[in-house]
Amino acid sequence: MKKNRIIAQIGLYVILVLLAILFLFPLVWMVVSSFKTEPEIFADLKSFKAFVPYTFSLDNYTGVFERIPFIRYLLTSTLYVSVIVLLGLFVNSLAAYAFARMQFKGRDLLFSVVVALIIIPFESILLPLYLIIDEFDWLNTYQALIIPFIANAFNIFMFRQFFLNLPKELEESARMDGASTLRIFFQIVIPLSKPVFITVALLTFITHWGDFMWPLIATTDDSVRPLQVGMQFFFHQPPVKYGHVMAALTMATIPLLIIFVFFQKYYVQGIASAGMKN
Amino acid sequence: MEPVTQKTNVNNALPTVSPKQRKRKNLYTSYGFVGPAIILLFVFLILPAVLALYFSFTNYYLLTPENTKFVGMENYKRLAEDSLFLKSLGNTALFVVIVVPVQTLVALALALLVNQKLMGIKFFRMAFFAPVVTSMVIVSILWTFIYNPDNGLANSILNIVGLGPFQFLTDKDQAMYSIIFMSIWQGAGYQMMIFLAGLQEIPDHLYEAASIDGANAWQKLIHITIPGIRNILVFIAIVTMIAATKLFIQPFVMTQGGPLDSTKTLVYMVYETGFKFRDVGYSSAIAILFFLIVLIISILQRRFIKENTE
Incomplete structure (x- = not known):
């Protein structure tokens, strides 16, 4: 009985985590990509690296300020x-x-x-x-x-x-x-x-x-x-x-x-x- | 200096103020309180609403207002034969018919999931709610990138599970469904929060009693949870329905109503015929029709909720 409950809890967490990924991945991608260069963003599209903040460049931010008020x-x-x-x-x-x-x-x-x-x-x-x-x-x-x-x-x-x-x-x-x-x-x-x-x-x-x-x-x-x-x-x-x-x-x-x-x-x-x- | 003496009189509530004077002063105070709001509502809500109705019976063209004539039901007759209008009506209906039940059920499912006492449940609540915190314009721009058929995340992710590639927004048969998916993703967290508040109102002892009677989780859901949040369920369905009929930002930002008008909506047409084609009369007719649709939904809501509470 107790074992069943633990399995049910693990199953619940798996569902919750998958859903959290679904709800968060676009926003994570947005923030992470904002610190990357254009070639890096495109190169990372096909891999998990799209969500990994391995570079931290503020060039995109200064670029925004140069182009729009x-x-x-x-x-x-x-x-x-x-x-x-x-x-x-x-x-x-x-x-x-x-x-x-x-x-x-x-x-x-x-x-x-x-x-x-x-x-x-x-x-x-x-x-x-x-x-x-x-x-x-x-x-x-x-x-x-x-x-x-x-x-x-x-x-x-x-x-x-x-x-x-x-x-x-x-x-x-x-x-x-x-x-x-x-x-x-x-x-x-x-x-x-x-x-x-x-x-x-x-x-x-x-x-x-x-x-x-x-x-x-x-x-x-x-x-x-x-x-x-x-x-x-x-x-x-x-x-x-x-x-x-x-x-x-x-x-x-x-x-x-x-x-x-x-x-x-x-x-x-x-x-x-x-x-x-x- | 009359006003000053009057003021001191009132402040001391002296008997020198006759009841009649007092009554008049109260009346002025009341109108002073409601006045600003009523005037603003009249000029910026009632007046434009009346004008919209009036324009819808004229051929008012923005660039030649002097030629405006009363044309009776002409604009409404034109609507019935306008294939673009009928298409926009159909697109809006498609969006409503899918988004309302799916988003409501997704939100309810999410609320049931995060209503459990588990470690870290607060994190999941915030995660599902996170898209609500961004604005619709922002998520529309973001998802246009995600849906990019060649350089988009959506195809990369779907590729992992062996699906796609899809054309998403650039295909007339996929564009509206892409917008639907994104809209549910953005909005479900909001309804989840309302459901959650409703679920927490249901007293625990009902579930405990059901457990003693040997009810399983499904039976508890059907016989305790759903009846307990029935009014909220109806409320959310109606609010979502009204919001869904207003669909505009997503197609405007993501597809400009295309491809081949497959994401053109009622409100999009109000905007386009009014501000692009400057056809005020015709645009107003669409606006009035749109208003009537919202009105009917609102009346249905009252009916439903009344029946439920009786």
Whole structure:
């Protein structure tokens, strides 16, 4: 009986290791190749050496910096995504608080409109949005990348759910003491709502970090071009060098990796709770 | 200095403020709170959605907006006869029909595997999740290299087990399947994490009781695990389905919709007819149709989950 269990465990590990190889080999190849020369990358394709980091040259990395404004792409992405996150947290949580706690005419109707908006896929409003942004003369500006994405119906919904579950007593006693609604919101509600703020911030950051289609059409040059679009242009820009592209891809992966390492717990909780609630 | 006195009044909650004044002030506060979000949603979501619907009934051409005329259902009729559109619809459907069940089952299998108490299980969880951490553009570029028929890893690896060589993205019959494989590889880890959270919610005593009753692993899976995560299963299937109908980045980066339009999708066509051919009217009709498809899936989701919880 015990012997059977050991065999079962070994079998399980074999499956896990094979799967881990399947999920990791492209990424390992990417990182390892970024430190190799072009002939080495091609020579190693047919052998296990493709995954062995036996040379460590930074030439591909300097090559990337010579050919594209990589740092600029990176800063652009970081900046515009961070601004969406910060302004979004503010605007959406304020709206959600009003929907959760205040009495005003048309509240329930307005909220059901907001919920209905969640269904509209961004891809279906792409072209009219482009024309509106053009009307504002915002094409190829940060405004185009940021302002349409500050308000987010789903995030309002998430915030409201959380606020509804907060105990009312603290807010009520603060109101008795004469605190204004805005003050109650900032000094009492926000500190109690840290988890939902972190989750929404994280999900918003990750979503917009991966934005591609909109920046592709809303930006026309490197001055405001974000990382994802910059990568796509670099990939199709001759001469296509595997080493250069691998170095660029490796660097482009680092920011999100950092986010995950630091916020892993919140992220997993976030996607899990999003899954449970629905 | 009227505003100042008003402010002190409110702060001290003095009886000098009449209930009526107070009510009005509350109303202003409420609208101040929801206002920014509502205005932004209106200008950048509701307005474009209404415009998309409107454009879909016109012959709006981007370069000659002055000639725009109302054409009724013309664009929608054109869709029914457009072989490229029908092909894109079919390609999108193929992607959805394979990715949704396969990715969901792969994710569930992975979650069951990493839900066991084994040494080093955390490493395997992170390994399966690793592709999610990269963005879709990055993995699409990476896999275009891997799928290179002459100088690609995929053929080298398959060669070891005696398969191939394949043409992958350069063959019209293989390109979509290559994209499907990569997409599942990239996305399964995400769903795995959601499943994992669901699995950990199932109380241990249910399994213990089943063991005492002599149930085997398969019976436990069918009678305890699956019912325990049924809602999550439906949720994941629907979310994956909606995401899959939006397929765009992979074909755009890897194949530009080719070869022979074999990886052209609905959203790809919205983009191409709108921004390349500048045919706003026709592009909007495709966008509206796409929206309706997503809407139907969302309604189905509500139905399913309601039935399950009842």
